[in-house]
Amino acid sequence: MDILKERKNQVATAASGSPLNLDCGKKSTAGAVSQRACVFCGSRVVLYPITDALHLIHGPVGCAAYTWDIRGSLSSGSEMYRLSFTTDLSENEVVFGGEKKLYKSLIELIDKHQPKAAFVYSTCIVGVIGDDVEAVCRRVSKEKGIDVLPVQSEGFNGTKKDGYKVACEALDKLVGTDNEAQLPDYSINILGDFNLAGELWMLTEYYKKMGVNINATITGDGRVDDIRKAHKASLNVVQCSGAMMHLAKLMKDKYDVPFMKVSYFGIEDMSDALYDVAHFFKSEELFKKAQLLVKEELGTLIPALAKYREALQGKKAAIYVGGAFKAISLVKALRLIGVQTAVVGSQTGNKEDYEVLKELCDEGTIIVDDSNPNELSQFVIQTNSDIFIGGVKERPIAYKLGLGFCDHNHERKEALAGYEGMLNFAKEIYATAMSPVWQFTRHHKMRSSVALDQTPVDSLPNSKE
Amino acid sequence: MLLRHTQKASETIERKALTVNPAKTCQPVGAMYAALGVHGCLPHSHGSQGCCSYHRSALTRHYKEPVMASTSSFTEGSSVFGGQANLLQALTNIYAIYEPEIVAVHSTCLSETIGDDLGQICSKAVADGKVPEGKHIVYAPTPSYVGSHVTGYANMLKAFVEKFPIKTDEKKRQINLLSGWVEPSDMRELKRIMAMMDVKSVLLPDTSDVLDAPMTGEFQMYPNGGTTIPEMVSMGDSMATVAAGWFATRDAAIALENQCKVKFTQTDIPVGLKATDRFIQAVAKEARVSVPESINVERGRLVDALTDMQQYFYGKKVAIYGDPDNIIPLTEFLIDLGMIPTAVVSGTPGKEFMKRMDALLGDIPEARYLNGAQADMFLMHGWIKENPVDLIIGNTYGKYIARDENIPFLRYGFPILDRIGHSYFPTVGYMGTLNLVTKILDKLMDKIDETALEEKFELVM
Numbered sequence A: 001m002d003i004l005k006e007r008k009n010q011v012a013t014a015a016s017g018s019p020l021n022l023d024c025g026k027k028s029t030a031g032a033v034s035q036r037a038c039v040f041c042g043s044r045v046v047l048y049p050i051t052d053a054l055h056l057i058h059g060p061v062g063c064a065a066y067t068w069d070i071r072g073s074l075s076s077g078s079e080m081y082r083l084s085f086t087t088d089l090s091e092n093e094v095v096f097g098g099e100k101k102l103y104k105s106l107i108e109l110i111d112k113h114q115p116k117a118a119f120v121y122s123t124c125i126v127g128v129i130g131d132d133v134e135a136v137c138r139r140v141s142k143e144k145g146i147d148v149l150p151v152q153s154e155g156f157n158g159t160k161k162d163g164y165k166v167a168c169e170a171l172d173k174l175v176g177t178d179n180e181a182q183l184p185d186y187s188i189n190i191l192g193d194f195n196l197a198g199e200l201w202m203l204t205e206y207y208k209k210m211g212v213n214i215n216a217t218i219t220g221d222g223r224v225d226d227i228r229k230a231h232k233a234s235l236n237v238v239q240c241s242g243a244m245m246h247l248a249k250l251m252k253d254k255y256d257v258p259f260m261k262v263s264y265f266g267i268e269d270m271s272d273a274l275y276d277v278a279h280f281f282k283s284e285e286l287f288k289k290a291q292l293l294v295k296e297e298l299g300t301l302i303p304a305l306a307k308y309r310e311a312l313q314g315k316k317a318a319i320y321v322g323g324a325f326k327a328i329s330l331v332k333a334l335r336l337i338g339v340q341t342a343v344v345g346s347q348t349g350n351k352e353d354y355e356v357l358k359e360l361c362d363e364g365t366i367i368v369d370d371s372n373p374n375e376l377s378q379f380v381i382q383t384n385s386d387i388f389i390g391g392v393k394e395r396p397i398a399y400k401l402g403l404g405f406c407d408h409n410h411e412r413k414e415a416l417a418g419y420e421g422m423l424n425f426a427k428e429i430y431a432t433a434m435s436p437v438w439q440f441t442r443h444h445k446m447r448s449s450v451a452l453d454q455t456p457v458d459s460l461p462n463s464k465e
Numbered sequence B: 001m002l003l004r005h006t007q008k009a010s011e012t013i014e015r016k017a018l019t020v021n022p023a024k025t026c027q028p029v030g031a032m033y034a035a036l037g038v039h040g041c042l043p044h045s046h047g048s049q050g051c052c053s054y055h056r057s058a059l060t061r062h063y064k065e066p067v068m069a070s071t072s073s074f075t076e077g078s079s080v081f082g083g084q085a086n087l088l089q090a091l092t093n094i095y096a097i098y099e100p101e102i103v104a105v106h107s108t109c110l111s112e113t114i115g116d117d118l119g120q121i122c123s124k125a126v127a128d129g130k131v132p133e134g135k136h137i138v139y140a141p142t143p144s145y146v147g148s149h150v151t152g153y154a155n156m157l158k159a160f161v162e163k164f165p166i167k168t169d170e171k172k173r174q175i176n177l178l179s180g181w182v183e184p185s186d187m188r189e190l191k192r193i194m195a196m197m198d199v200k201s202v203l204l205p206d207t208s209d210v211l212d213a214p215m216t217g218e219f220q221m222y223p224n225g226g227t228t229i230p231e232m233v234s235m236g237d238s239m240a241t242v243a244a245g246w247f248a249t250r251d252a253a254i255a256l257e258n259q260c261k262v263k264f265t266q267t268d269i270p271v272g273l274k275a276t277d278r279f280i281q282a283v284a285k286e287a288r289v290s291v292p293e294s295i296n297v298e299r300g301r302l303v304d305a306l307t308d309m310q311q312y313f314y315g316k317k318v319a320i321y322g323d324p325d326n327i328i329p330l331t332e333f334l335i336d337l338g339m340i341p342t343a344v345v346s347g348t349p350g351k352e353f354m355k356r357m358d359a360l361l362g363d364i365p366e367a368r369y370l371n372g373a374q375a376d377m378f379l380m381h382g383w384i385k386e387n388p389v390d391l392i393i394g395n396t397y398g399k400y401i402a403r404d405e406n407i408p409f410l411r412y413g414f415p416i417l418d419r420i421g422h423s424y425f426p427t428v429g430y431m432g433t434l435n436l437v438t439k440i441l442d443k444l445m446d447k448i449d450e451t452a453l454e455e456k457f458e459l460v461m
C-alpha cells in the first residue's frame, strides 16, 4: 500500500526477534491527514478537570470553542470548570497585543466567580504576537491574592504529548504552596486519571477499602487546595498514560515524593496497582485487605466475563488511540475476552512503548505511530478486523467499513477502569461486535430475490370481466 | 445547575473584554465544510496540526461522517520563518499520496498572524511544478479573529468561484445556485426543487452524498457527491445566479458577476413559507420558467398543516441563536406563526443582521437581538432569565440553558453534537419547513404532556 515516504519508519509489523525501530515522537509530516492534536489541546484536557479553578483561554475564539466541555470528566462539586472562557482575540489585539484584554478579562472573571486559582492558556497566536502572559498573571495574582498560572501551551510547540508536559509545569507551581497541612498515614496522590465517566471514584473507593488515604486527585475531580498540599503525600501513584509522568518526576526531585507507575485497565494491571501500593507502605494489613478486595471483585467478575469471552472468541480488533500506554492495556484486556489485536497504533507513543507492544502482540500484528484514515482503513481491511477501538475521528470510518466501534477516548460514557470497568468494556465490545446491524452492512446492495414476473400485461385476466 | 452563574441580563456587570461560552466557531471550519462540497477536493489547513484536528473533529461530531483534511503541521520554526516551506512540502505529499483533484487551502490564525501570503505561496507552488498537470489548487484566507465559521465558508465559496467559472460565448440554459451553510439533506432538497421546476442548475457547494454518503463497506476518501470541476467551469455561462444566504454567498455572487457578467439575485436560505416563496420566485424569474403545479401543491400542504397547528404557536415566546443566514428566515417564519422571538443572538458579526432584525422585530417591544462578539450564549441566557421563553431553538450549546431553565429545546443549525439523524432531514423548501414546524410543535406539545395535571392530561390534543 501507499505510505507517505517520510512515514515508512512509523509503521511496522510485530515479528519475533527482529528489533522494531519505530520512528515515533516525530512531528506529523506536512501534508498528512494526521489524527493528532496540538500542545494546547494536551494541556487543556489535562488541566481542565480541576473543577474549582478558572480556565481562561488566551487566543482566538476557535481554540476555546473546540474544547468547551469535550472531555467527559466528572466533578463531585464545583462545575465552574465546565464553562468556557476565552479572550476572543480580534484583529485589533493581534496587531497591538492582547495583554490589556487578558488583564481585564481575568479581573472581571475572578471578581465574578471567586475561583481558587486560575489557569491561563496561551495558544499559537499568543506565542506569535508576543504577549507577556506571565507578567499579566503575576500582576493579577498579586492584586487578587490567588494563584494565576500561565500555561505555555502554544499549539505549534509540539504534539499533544508536549502539552501534557506544559500542564505538569503549571501544576508544579501550585504544588507546595500549602505547607500547613498535615496528612494522615498512608496518604497518596492519584496522578493521571481524569475521572472520565466517574472512573476515579471507583479507584478511590478501592484504595479507601484498603485503608489508604487519598489526598489529591490530579486532575480528575481535582481541587486546588488538595493540589497545593500534594507534596505532603507519601506516594504518587501515576497512571502511566504519560500525561502526568512529568509532574511525578518534578515532585520527586523537589519534594522527594516517590512515585509508582500503575494502570487501572484490565484485571492484572488493576490488581497490581493495589498490591504495589500495599508493598510500598510495607503494610501487611493493607496487603491483606487488598487481597480480600481483589478476591471479592474477581469472584463476581470472572464468571460474568465468561459469556462475553465465549461469544467474542476469534474476533479481531484494530486499536488506534492517543497514548501508547492505553494501547498496551487494551491489548491485554482484549485478550482476556478472547479478542485478538490485529492492528495497534497511537498518536503519541514512544520507542519503549512500541517495544512493549511488539513483545505483547501476536506475530503479524501491525504496529503504527501517528497514522491517518487511509492507512488505518487499509490495515483494517487487510487484517479483516471486526472491531475498531479509537476516538472521535475514527468512529465514522469504522462504521463506513462496517466495523463495530468502541470509544476509548474523551467521549466515552462508560467507566472502563477497574473491575467494574473491565465488565463494562466487555459489554461494550460485545454489544458493538454483536449488533444485528452488521448483517446489513455486509450485504449492502438490494437484489431482487424472485425472478421478475415477465408475463405481458395484456395477457393477464381482466378482473372486470 | 451548570450555568448557575448566569444572572439576569440587566444585573450583569458590563462585560468589556470577554466572550463567555461562544456561540460561534472559527473561520476554517466553514472553509472546510464548503470545500467538502466540491467533488474530489481535499481541504488543507495551513497552520498547526491542532487547528486542523479540531476542525475535523467538529465536523465529524456534527455530520457523523469521516472528514478528510490535511495540515501544514507548523512547527516553532515555521512560526518564525513563515510557513511557505511547509505548504510546498505538504502539497508535494498530498498530490502524491491522497490524489485529490483539488486542494483547497485555507489559512488559520497562526499563518495569518505571521503574515504568510497564501496567494503568493500558491503561485509559487504552481510555478515550481508542485501542482501536477490537470490538478488544481484554490486558496482562501480565513483568519479567525475576523468573522466566524460562516465567514470562512463565504471566503472558500468565493475562492472556488474565482478559480473555475469561465465565460465563453455560449450561454447555457442553466442557473447557478449558491447555497449558504445548510445540511447535506438541504442541498439534496434544493436539487429536488430545481428538478421539480425543470430548471437545470449548478449547486455550489453540494455536500449531499459527501457528508451523508451511504454505507458501502468501503472507506472512500472522496465520496461520490460534490460539485464537479466541469460544473463549476460552466457556471460562467449560466443565465443568472441565485444566492441563498446573504452572509455565506454574497461575496461569491458578486465575484462571479464581476468576473463572468452573470447577474445574481440574493435570497434568504429558503426556511419558512415566505422565504421559500421568495426563493421559488427568484429561481422562476432567473430561469424563466413558470412555477409548476407540483410546487404549489407542496406549498398548499404546508399551509394546510400550519392552519392545523396555529393555535399552539400563537403568543409563544422563543429564543433563537445560530448563524445569521439560517436564523433570519427562521425568525421571520416564527413571527408568521404567531410566536414572539424575544431573544435572538448570532455570534457572526455583520451589520446586515441588525438591519434585517430591525425590520423583522422592530415592532415587537419585547424582542431583543444582537450579533457579534458579545452576542454569546451568556447574553442570551441573561435575556431568557429576564423574560422566560417557551422554546429555545439553536445548536447543541443551548442544552445547558434549556436544562437549567427547564425550557423545551429544539436543536437546529451547526453544530449538533448530541443527536444523530439531523443531517438526513431537510428544513428548506416547503417540505423542509413542514418537517421543521412539525418538530417545533412536537417540542411544545411534549411539554404540555409532561407538565399537564392528571385531570388535564388528554388523549386527544
Ligand code: SF4
Pocket (backbone or CB within 6 Å): A060, A061, A062, A063, A064, A123, A124, A125, B026, B027, B028, B050, B051, B054, B107, B108, B109, B110, B144, B145
Ligand atoms: S487558532 Fe484560529 S484557526 Fe486555529 S482553532 Fe484557534 S481560532 Fe481556529
Ligand code: SF4
Pocket (backbone or CB within 6 Å): A038, A039, A040, A041, A059, A063, A122, A123, A124, A125, A153, A154, A155, A156, B048, B049, B050, B051, B052, B054, B109, B110
Ligand atoms: S491555534 Fe494553536 S493552540 Fe489553537 S488549536 Fe490551533 S494549534 Fe492548537
